[in-house]
Amino acid sequence: MNLKIFDTLSGKKQKFTPINNKKVRMYVCGPTVYDFAHIGNARPIIVFDTLYRVLRSIYGEDRVSYARNITDIDDKIIVSANEKKISTEELTKQTINFFHEDINSLNVLDPDFEPKATETIPEMILMISDLINKKFAYIKENHVLFDTNMSKEYGKLSKRSLDEMIAGSRVEVAPYKKNQFDFVLWKPSKNDEPGWESPWGRGRPGWHIECSAMTKKYLGESFDIHAGGADLVFPHHENEIAQSESSHGKFFAKYWMHNGYLNIKGEKMSKSLGNILTIRNLLKEYNGEILRFSMLSTHYRQPINFSRELLESSHTQLNKIYKALNLRNVKNDGAQQLIPNSLLDDLNTPMAISEIHELVNKLNDKNISDKDWLAYRNQIKFYGQLMGLFTLDPNAWFVKDKKSLSNEDKSEIEKMINERNLARHAHNFELADAIRLKLDKKGIILEDSNNKTIWKLKNGR
Incomplete structure (x- = not known):
């Protein structure tokens, strides 16, 4: 039984051969939790959940480790929290709960690990310190930056010229960089922003170092599959490879998989076009x-x-x-x-x-x-x-409306909704999610608004 996957790094379809067939390891970049997840976010979640299911069927459920992270510290999160006049912790906790509710309705299996960036700060600081000691990173204007000139294979994943890599990518331009491709590992935080103490002052991690630290903590320095959307190839995944392989001197991920873009009427989803579908x-x-x-x-x-x-x-x-x-x-x-x-x-x-x-x-x-x-x-x-x-x-x-349900069925649904509301009130979101998932499997959709929960049947119109 041979699984073949298209590897972005080699640019061809390859037979999948795990590093250790007794413990297959895969990682998928998860959401940045500042707003409701949109349908574009759902594509990698669904696609690589399917891969996870296939791997479990081939190797055994206890022999596959799947990590999907949550980015719960980011500039977008800070901006959104300020706009809503709530703390970043309150925003991310609420948004993570919404995210879980949404993807449970898509019948997505729970990953084996779902680390949050804020729970992995010590590991990030250690990795950044290691990169500084090995001369792969430098400190400038209270920022720690990765020196891409020191990474001899930088660009090997995206396989594009410098001009192509710049065009349309998220490369931050800043005067303190040695060159424009250098990226932030650690940045200073203002007094009213979330921050952690570090050897370089109070601050917070850059986006790319988060995934490198989390993969190392939960899957090891080298693992089998790293996956995500095609928009992450550069700079995010390129930068992950550079910092991880510079830190430990081994290959990072053996295979790289990327899903294609999702368009609405031939156009990319964006707030400016007003075509975001949550x-x-x-x-x-x-x-x-x-x-x-x-x-x-x-x-x-x-x-x-x-x-x-x-x-x-x-x-x-x-x-x-x-x-x-x-x-x-x-x-x-x-x-x-x-x-x-x-x-x-x-x-x-x-x-x-x-x-x-x-x-x-x-x-x-x-x-x-x-x-x-x-x-x-x-x-x-x-x-x-x-x-x-x-x-x-x-x-x-095929049940399409509430009228076709018995009074006993309706009473049972209302009872479960009350139990879920009590669990949410007690901040027992794990139990609340479990009840929502149980109702979802019965074909019941829940809608929470203004301290009230409304239910309807999935295929109802």
Whole structure:
């Protein structure tokens, strides 16, 4: 069983061979928590959750370690907190809770580690000190900067000329830099800004050092897969490689995977264009499984044009699949399933969906035996297990309004919502998330507003 993945570093599809097949390690850059997550944020979360599921199926659930970080200190966070007149801690705690609620509705597995940047400050300070001692970093105007001239392989991931790397990238121009590609490892904080004591004064970390410190702490100096959006290739991932490999002298990540851009009507999402679609708002209209199916309908390395038409098409396809899964009441025999070649071939989810439709056509054949029908259904369910789809009971999928629920069902839902509200009041967000996820699996969407929680059915209109 050979998994092949496209490695950005080598520029080609390669057979995946882990450093240690008894402990496969992967890292994905997570959100910067200053506002609601948008649908573009959802793409890497869904894509690499699918990769995580495939790896667990190949190597065993206890032999895969997945870390996905949370950036909870950043200039954007400080600006947003000031605008809302709340502390950065209050903003990030609230936003992390919203993020978890949203992605739980997308049927995303919890990573094994979800470190926060603010919990890894000591490790960042140690790594920065090491880089200074090894002459890879310098101090200027109370900033600590990485000297890219000292990194002989700088640019090896993005494979672009200097002019190309500058164009459209997030390279900060500052007079205290030796050259424009040097990047901040540590910056001073104003009195009213979050900060930590360090050998270079009170301050906070730069963006790039956060991931290097967290990967080292939770996955080691070298690990198997580093993944994220294509927009992170330069400068973020390029800078991670430079600082990590300069610090410990070993390769950083063996394979690099990047998902393509998400566009709205052919344009990149941006506040200036007013086309930002948050996961939370979309979940008010669409089941999270519809959003997930939509993301997986395009190969992860290709750009995806996200639209209402795409969502409606996904909804129609899911209706067809769920209907077929419910045609017969045949007892499951628990037969072993093989991972489809489509998913082993660089996560070719569009091909996998095409194969699912072929199996659905077989389920719709009235002439096949129950034994064959069950085998085809089990194959579809296994595809779903690997892709995070078909998680609802078919009957629950087709329930469209509250009137079709019994009073007993409604009472049980209200009881669970009350328990969740009590948990949230007690700041037990883990329990609150667990209750929300349990309701989500029953096909119930929760909407929190003005100290009140409203519920509706996922496919309700």
